[in-house]
Amino acid sequence: MSEERIFSLGNRWFTWSVGAVVAVALLGAMVAFVWLPRTHAQATLASLWDAICSAAGAPAPFQGAALPGPGQRNPTGVIVSATMMGPSEANSIGNGATLAMSCTMCHGARGTSPAGTPHLAGQPASGTYKQLRDFASGHRPSAIMQPLVMSLSDQDMRDLAVYYASLERERIDAVEPSDTDTPRLVRNGDPMRAIGACSSCHSPHAGRPATPVLEGLSEIYLRDQLAAFRDGRRSNDINRQMRNAVQALSDQEIAELSRYYASR
């Protein structure tokens, strides 16, 4: 027995035990470092090497979810804060009313439009102002809006925003009594899919800066914007909030939400 060499390819105890351990290790490593990270991260991992590094816990440069990555542009050029608009003055509203004459074709004479464009009357001034700035800077691409806002100064945009905020929202359609309850996504969101409740930001009482009121907006417009956030066509949301919120929504859920908000 003492002549039997253990560390030899002829010894099946050696070949089998080492082979089995190596096989288990390789299989485990494939699952741990390649399959699981790619499955969990879906398409956000660019390469196999990224997957391996992420599973190994290799330190990556810290990047807050709020900030664009290196080489990416900012989602908006506007620094949004609670005090970004300042107090609205009568002069400012008047100037805004004058400038708004050229907006009536699409947004209606009093900021409420049947044309499928968003209603601006009663929207928070910070929201309208930010969108105007984003159209001008190209952060929110639009073939129609961009040329129209290019000639506006920063003050013009502020004046337009406070003018529309000063208008009272009117109903343009007769609201049919809703036969559905408030969707769960609006009330509770879906924590298992990391979707916050819509109402936590978009409730008229929340009063968040730069956050539009959705009630009564055109159903077609809402559906298109939700889909645009989901598909990456629109990306001027701060902290990727809207893109994160809608990325897991199905077409049916988008339709349901749009119908719900449009009917209110």
Added chain:
Amino acid sequence: MLAHFWVAFAAFFAALLLGEWQMYIRSPLRDWIGNPELYYRAVTAHGTAMGYVFPTLVAMGFGYAIVELSLRQAIVGRRWAWLGFWLVVLGTVTAMIPVSMGLATVLYTFYPPLIGNPFYYIGVVLVVVGSWIWVALMSVNLSVWRKANPGATVPLPMFANLAGAYLWAWTSLGAAIEILFQILPVALGFRHTIDAGLARVFFSWTLHAIVYFWLMPAYIAFYTLVPRAIGGRLYSDKMARISFVLFLVFSMPIGIHHLFQDPQVGSGVKFMHAVFTAMVSVPTLLTIFTITASVEIVGRLRGGVGPFGWLKKLPWQNPMMLAVAFSFILLGFGGAGGLINMSYQLDFAVHNTQWITGHFHLIFGGAIVIMYFALAYDLWPHLTGRALAAGRLMRIQLWTWFIGMIVLTFPWHVVGILGMPRRMAYFDYGHPALTPQAVTVIITFFGGLILVFSGLLFILVLMQGHRGAPARLPAFAFARPVHEGGRLPAALNGYALWLSLMIGLSVVNYGYPIVQLMALEQTSVPAVPVGERP
């Protein structure tokens, strides 16, 4: 050997009383303890005595007994053995003094950045160094035997004993590195920061395999004492050896599953550790199969028929039979809980809850300690030269331990799922969420009371053995396999292959996280001294 066992059992009994006291002050049976610090002192002492001192001394004492009884040679290096023993005793005292003074309430897992009095760590190091002397002596004794018996097959008890010794030598290295290079410099005041993430990785190196070191004497008893004690033979000697070498290969490199909820280690590394943790179930299941087969042979030889008829014919009056049955049942429950802890997702729900306390008390306090009792009962007459006659008392002792352990641990599992945290000095039972859970803490208190009674009986039985009449005993024999002789492959008669695999797998599983954490800068945090006013 007797000295090892007596010190081990004394530490065990003192720690048992501390454990029961902890159950009492946490229960609604009394007011909140005025100073929670006292509770954490008791937990540190309980854990240190039960986790390090008790099993280490049992493994050492049993190891020396195996050398004499299975190799049939006098222990080579007796003086060294005594030195090892006294180092363990000295280490225990050195560690316990600062704990009892409240200067080292860091719990037995150390938990950096908590830093206690340096003497606590020095004491733990002395215990480990003492046990390393035992590891070296086991190896030396085997090589002396090999020289005297060239080409002979190493007896199974000694082969298994060496598995335990080598496992311990390699696994204790992690905690030793952590204490010597990370904790002691801070405890002694040379440094003021510690890399807690790296320290935990090193500790996890020790943390899980240490359980298998605790298990080894119990497994050796399963394979080499149980079949003989109940009048049968071991089903397969080869299967036993395969189980022991698989423990060596797989139990060592898997500890990072203890850090599932810690952020420092990457998820892929954690998954690898989960895979190898699952592999540990292979030798466990092999053991269950082999020992059950050995026991079934006994039942059938005694006239048992049919799929379960042999169970009735088993010698249930025999303490060893009771012990192995209880041990398997507790191992089954504890093992099932362990599989849940092993799963990354499920562990998230039970981490840091009483579930974990329930799990490791079932495995260590249940499956392992009950076999320590049985092996002490089996060895005692041969160590003392006196008969151990109290069969009825032994059975009552084993029954009460079994029942007490179930009453203690099952409620922990239940409230663990409900989210009751562990390591709490007291709970606010007035809180609406906790009020319904208060009854479980009372139940565990009574479970602990049963265990204290059982522990007391155990000590009494052993003391009675010392006062018993001197007896002429037949020569001690270990269990013989069903098929004796035959050719044994060299791989199952030595450790070269298995130690290489163990080390290789450890490097694969621990190499990257350790190097990565060592290379990262700015990972150290300020140490938090224990026992001083901040």
